[in-house]
Amino acid sequence: MIDAHFHIWRLDRGDYGWLTPALGPIHRDVQLSDWRAVSAPCGVQGGVLVQAAPTEAETAFLLHEAAQAPEVLGVVGWVDLLAAEAPARIEALARQPKLKGLRPMLQDLADPDWILQGALRPALAAMARCGLVFDALVQPRHLPRILRLAERHPDLRIVVDHGAKPAIPGDATGWAEWTQGLQALADETPVFCKLSGLWTEAARGAPVDALERHARWLLATFGPQRCLWGSDWPVLELAGGYGAWLAAARRWVAPQDQAAVFGGTARQAYRLGA
Numbered sequence: 306m307i308d309a310h311f312h313i314w315r316l317d318r319g320d321y322g323w324l325t326p327a328l329g330p331i332h333r334d335v336q337l338s339d340w341r342a343v344s345a346p347c348g349v350q351g352g353v354l355v356q357a358a359p360t361e362a363e364t365a366f367l368l369h370e371a372a373q374a375p376e377v378l379g380v381v382g383w384v385d386l387l388a389a390e391a392p393a394r395i396e397a398l399a400r401q402p403k404l405k406g407l408r409p410m411l412q413d414l415a416d417p418d419w420i421l422q423g424a425l426r427p428a429l430a431a432m433a434r435c436g437l438v439f440d441a442l443v444q445p446r447h448l449p450r451i452l453r454l455a456e457r458h459p460d461l462r463i464v465v466d467h468g469a470k471p472a473i474p475g476d477a478t479g480w481a482e483w484t485q486g487l488q489a490l491a492d493e494t495p496v497f498c499k500l501s502g503l504w505t506e507a508a509r510g511a512p513v514d515a516l517e518r519h520a521r522w523l524l525a526t527f528g529p530q531r532c533l534w535g536s537d538w539p540v541l542e543l544a545g546g547y548g549a550w551l552a553a554a555r556r557w558v559a560p561q562d563q564a565a566v567f568g569g570t571a572r573q574a575y576r577l578g579a
Contacts, residue, residue: 307378308352309571310466310501310535311340313370320358323413331539337374340538343547351378353535353575355440355466359383359410364398371403378577379405381440387424392431399435405575406438412470417446420454433460438575442466445479448486455494464574465490467502467537468523473515474507484522491526497574498527500554500566501535504544513545513553520557529562533570 313335314321326332344352354367354377364382371377380403384394398404411420432439439461441451448469455463471483490496500523503516524532534554538547558566571577 306349307568307571308344308349308536309533310355310499311352311538312355312357313337314357320360320363330542335539337370347548347551351376353379355381356383356408368401379403379575381406381408386428391428395431396435399437406440408440408442410442411447412442412444417450420450429458429461433458438462438464440464440466444470445483445486452489455496464497466499470506471519473519497531498523499535500532502537504550505540513549529565532566534567
């Protein structure tokens with residue numbers, strides 16, 4: 306079993322602008338040992354460690370931690386994709402075997418078209434050459450842009466994080482925007498999608514079963530070969546527990562699909578072990 310999306314952080318590093326005391330239980334240092342303590346009892350044997358700050362310093366921190374932890378199978382880091390030296394920086398980082406992907410924090414950028422600017426093409430081409438995944442941290446409004454990105458860069462593997470963060474339960478208009486955007490990606494591109502991060506998109510205090518409609522739709526739309534489970538821990542703690550989220554996902558994934566969704570698809574998407 307693989308957790309395809311989890312985080313660690315150390316507050317004294319000072320580059321987690323979004324991580325404020327207002328977030329209560331997750332405003333604390335989080336170490337790999339903390340993730341092991343919640344994931345291992347659930348049968349999780351490895352994971353993909355994902356950036357949470359838009360700095361290369363944090364990427365170096367994550368790679369350092371991962372190098373000492375065999376259960377960290379890969380790291381998704383961050384690079385300034387607009388920098389003139391971005392292609393060279395990407396190629397240098399890609400020489401580190403555990404660096405499997407990069408993630409610009411698109412949800413935090415005011416311009417939803419940011420990812421489509423021509424100045425990014427050299428960096429995105431370098432990512433594709435190096436076999437790195439583009440993790441798309443997006444909301445439904447970004448999905449038409451990710452479709453265009455996939456069409457422009459057919460050799461770039463793309464993984465949509467957190468099912469594109471739908472509002473749960475949301476209204477009919479929101480459901481239509483979300484499903485239409487993801488359906489186009491599923492039908493027209495080879496993009497992968499993470500079954501992760503949904504609980505924190507629901508109303509505060511919502512039970513995990515409030516996610517069932519959205520989770521089942523993602524599983525049916527992308528199928529087990531393109532859908533991968535992740536915890537989004539410790540952000541998950543804002544809504545519920547690791548074990549409860551995993552148990553719910555297991556109920557919703559058909560028995561014959563569990564090997565893929567809970568491990569095999571993550572290995573394929575991130576080339577884990579390569």
